[in-house]
Amino acid sequence: MPTDVATPHPAASQAPSPYGRGFARGISLAFAATFIATIAWLSHEALARADLVAPRASAIVYDRNGAFLTQIGEKTHDPATGKPRVDYGYWPIKSIPARVARATLALEDRRFYDHPGVDARALLRAAWRNLTTRGRREGASTIAMQVARMQGERPRSLVDKLMQAATALAIVARNGHEATLAHYLRLAPYGLNGHGVAHAARFYFDKPVDDLSWAQAALLAAIPQSPGRMNVTRESGLSLAVARARYALARLEEEGALDAAQAALARRELGRLRPLDAKRRPETLHLALRYEKLAREGRARPLSDDDPRINAAIDLNVERDIAHLARRYLSAFRARGARQVAVMVVERGTNAVIADVGSSDYRDPQAGAFDFTRVRRSPGSTLKPFIYALAFERGLLKATDLLNDIPEGASGVGNADGLFLGPLTPRQALANSRNVPATNLLRRVGLEANFHFLRELGLHDLETPAESFGVSMAIGALPTRLEDLMRAYAMLADDGVMRDLAFTRNDAKGAPRRMLSVDSARLVTSMLADPQARLPSFARYGPLEYPFAVAAKTGTSQGYRDAWTLAFSHKYIVGVWLGRGDAGATRALTGVASAARLAHAALVKLHDAKPGEIAPENFAPPPGRVAIDLCRSDAGADCAQTLREWVKPEEAAQAASEAPPAPTALETQLASAPLVIATPEHNTHIWRNPEQPAKFNTLALKLAPIGNDTQILWTIDGAPFATAQADETVFWPMTPGAHRIQARLALAPGASRPVKIVVE
Structure with missing residues (x-):
């Protein structure tokens, strides 16, 4: 043996090892403790996430005929990209339809009722195939695991996957299999950012989920695997979904869930399918935005918690017709400076809004994104009917009174045509839309009273003093909105009862309120519907006359910035605004020359009136008159x-x-003797003193006594100058030239002989 080879010392082989049994036992205990802690943590976290949570169900809005109008979704962010998006659906299911359940489980979790939320057999099978097979990896997520994923974050690590599995176990343990499956069917994605099979059944097939056929149930069950690729509104996506649906049907037939005849019928139905209708919002996007706003404010209610459909009052066919008319007439008025238009149509009696056109086009660069039914603009003369109505209501005005349309006492207010018509009955003054009588009447009733009444009608919500607007309230100084005017005119049409506009069939509406007596409302309506009373300001057979009974009022704001018409028949109320988004002036575009023409076309279209047809109808008169x-x-x-x-x-x-006997008239005040001018005398020459102040260069006008008290109209050169009592002296500011002076009774046949004078 080589001497340089070391040999262990005998004692060394008997020394205790630092890695002996005690250390191993410690490691085992540590691992056990860690494992138990991990299990405890997983259990605690899983149980904390075991409740079934879903976003609020979103609504689908349908028009009054059942046509798709829009969806109202929830704004969220895409979990993968972080980009904002809008999600739809999440409709709850009262009871799971058998066809939907069987088709879904055939594709997503065949052993759903045989495992506690995690399918160990499927996990092992998927692991083996993923290890031994190249290509697309196989998953083993159960229904419960998908619910856990859809309620939380998408797993990105092994720990996340373990948490998802633990949560799935907790979900089934706490809620049971049926509730877990129902929740999956509420959360699962079915394409186009829609979630839940009940929503998908309505959106794609326009039917309740309980009514789905086997083919439809199988098709919908196929989509959640890849909702982006299986877009059934496109040919390619539909082909993929149909192929997967056929696979589901084969499994169902194999399981005995449907027989051969049912399977064959379902396959034929799948074979006949074409790309499903991609629901589109109407071109008038303002309509969709209004319903979204109403829904978020709780003013547009769904049918029930289980059926989140909203049945709108809108008729999309009427909406399209009115929008087409609005664009056509706006095009005709563009040469005179008009750039935008808004139209509303309300069904009389129900106040249901059947058309709501906010602009010519949402995408119109000329302020098309503004909804001009909700923009405050100067209303011109459209508030005048309410000023007269309040005066009648308070007993401060009678139908036989005279209102002066003369320069004297006009407070600097003129009329649109620059003329003065003299004394007029309230009917004539309102129908002719004269500014001077309206402002004088407003002053008589009171600024504060009118300001408060207009606020009660919802025409403004200002808390500023009425004096800040003054008498100009009568001629357009108080801004208001088209939708507010529609509600106020609906009140007139409804015999003085104010009701909210109804945008849905189950609106959350306030209680009706009586704002005017039937007498005042019908009296004003009769004036607005009287074509003879509109003379001479508005010619006969123009846009204010119809082949059926219509009450109409036009308005033009200062500087020709806004042109309005509000008109109502026995069936409909129509409101029209024309103008510019920048509130700029048009080129002398008046309400009667523009908005009235569009309103006329709309009402004739709504009534389907044929040329030459005349309906022998009138509005009901005030009761008791x-x-x-x-x-x-x-x-x-x-x-x-x-x-x-x-x-x-x-x-x-x-x-x-x-009144004296007369075959054609009953008069309120008549003279019993002929009118004779006492001063000035006929053929008189009068010299003015140019050095005197103007107030002293006046000429006294006086009648000879006629023995009774009546109103007289003095005219100078055929134009009305002043009204006065028969025994009152009137002073005329003299102007050089030859003049013709005459006195006449205000509302009766009878006039003096003209007196001619010359002023030097």
Whole structure:
């Protein structure tokens, strides 16, 4: 033996090893403790995640005829990319349909009821195949494991996978197999960011999940494996889903879940399938955005917790027709500066909104993204009917009163046409949309009273003092929105009862409120529907006249920035706005010349009125009132033209007792003697003193006594100058030239002989 080979010392072989039994036992205990701690931690974490949690069910909105309108999803982020997205679905299932359950389990978890949430046999089989087979790896996720994954983060490590398995066990242990399967069917992805089989059944097949055929159930069961690739609205995706559905049917037939005839029928149905309809929102995207807002505010309610459909009041066929008309008429008015349009149509009586066009096109670069039904703009003269209605309501105005449309007392307010028509009945003043009578009436009733009344009608929500707007409230200084005007005009049409606009059939609406008496509402409606009363400001047979009864009011804001028309028939209420997104001025585009034409086209379309057809209908008169004929103030001495007015019986009796016999009119105040001008005398020459202040260069106008108290209209050169009592002296600021002065009765046949003078 070589001498340089070391040999162990005999004692060394008997020394204790540092890696002996005690150390091994310690290691074993450490491993055991770690294992137990890990199991305890996994159990604790799994039990903490064992509750079944799902996002809130999203709604699908259908129009009144059942056509798809939009979906209202939940904003979230893609777990893989972190990018924002919107998810839909998550509809709960009361009871699991047998066909859906069998088709889903045939593809996803055949031994679902035979394991506690983790299928050990499937795990071993998948592990062996993944080790021995090249190509696509096989998974072994059970239904419960997929629920655990869909409720939490996607696993990225072995620990995550263990946590998913532990959570799956806890989910089944706590909730049972049926609830776990139902929850999977609520969370599983079915393509196009939709989740849940109940939502998918509605979205793809427009039917409840209980009504799915075997072929449809198998097709939907195929999608969750790869919802992006199996997009059934595309040919390629549908082919993949159909192939997987056929595989499910084969398994079901093998298991005896369906017989050969049922399987053959299902295969034929799959063979006939074409790419499913990809539901599209309407072109008027504002409509979809409105319903999303209503749903988030709780004002558009689903049918039930188990059926999150929203049945809208909108009629998409009407919506498309109105949108087409709006674009066509806007195109015609673009040359005069109009850039945007908004139209609403409401069903009279129900207040159901059947068309809601917020702009010409959401993508229109001319402020198309703004919904102009909800933008506050100057309403022009569209508030005037409510000023008259409040005056009637408070007893401060009678149908037979006279309102002055004259420069005197106009407070700097003029009329759109630059003219003054003299004394007018309320019917004429409102129908002609005269500014001076409206502002004077507003002042008479009170700024605060009108401001508060308009707020009660929902036309504004301002808390500023009424004085900050003044009498200009009557002519457009108080901004409002088209949808608010629609609700207010619906109140007029509904005999003074205010109701919310109804955007769905099961809206959360407030209780109706009476804002006006039937008498005031119907009286104002009759004035807005009287084409004869609109003369001379609005010509006959223009856009304000219809072949059926319509009450209409136009409005034009200062600087021609906004053109409006509100009109209602027995069936519908239509509101139109035209203008610019930048609130710039148009080129003298008035409400009657633009918005009224679009409103006319819309109402005629809605009524399906044929050319030449005239419906012999009128609005119901105010109850308890009687009809009388009044002479127009411009009718001449022979009362060639009259206006039909509705008066209270006592007013009619008073008019009859004060009026001389006349075949065509009952008058409120008539003179019993001919009118004679006392001053100035006929053919008089008068010299002005140019050195005197203007207030002293006036000419007194006075009648000879006629023995009764009545109103007189003084005209200068045929134009109205002032109204006064018969015994009152009126002073006219003289202007050089030849002039013709005449006095006439305000609402009766009778006028003085003209007096001619010359002012030097």
